[in-house]
Amino acid sequence: MKKLIFTQEAPAAIGPYSQAIEANGMIYTSGQLPIDPITGEMPEDVEEQAEQSLKNVFAILKEAGVDSSKVVKTTVFIKDMSDFPRINKVYERFFTESYPARSCVEVARLPKDALVEIEVVALR
Template sequence: MQMKKAIFTQEAPVAIGPYSQAIEVNGMIYTSGQLPINPTTGEMSKDVEEQTEQSLKNVFAILKEAGIDSSKVIKTTVFIKDMNDFPRINKVYERFFTESYPARSCVEVARLPKDALVEIEVVAVK
């Protein structure tokens, strides 16, 4: 079994707790949930579409650091504050992936860190 390797990039927000931005093990990349925080400014938009875009940009910055792109994503999990925002989130999400799309789960949650409206995590293969 391969040892796990932490992946870190300054192009995504620094972890706000005791966890890694992503872990690579046995050719798989597992990202932590990415909040829609701009890594340069530390700010977060109030708009759900802008938050979705920033969360995905953060995810893909981590994947880039791991040496892969969106075509290697096999599963995503999208956590959202309000399921009524799903169509707006989906509109942004589909710009980041091409067919064949990754498997996906989308769940409404009571609350996200920093009161974000969206958080996204992915599993990818190297």
């Protein structure tokens, strides 16, 4: 069975997709851009963008009733791999020991010209 997960504490989808889906005890978030769900604005600094993207991810997970300890995999999409250390600095504030598996990929362009987009897979 598939269950839609939605919260107003994260930005609404900007296309034909869901913020997250739960299926077979797993929660799959869509990539979260660094958009403030209240103002609709996006910070310019890459560290602030990484923080807002993660805040959006965790707002969705909270709606699903799980926390960071349930995250098993993250994928981080970044515009410039030279920003990796700065993004990592922010990332480690959101996850503690027993870190989830992670991929980090430099991409040519992200929606809304963001510098960062983050998605996760979590256990129920």
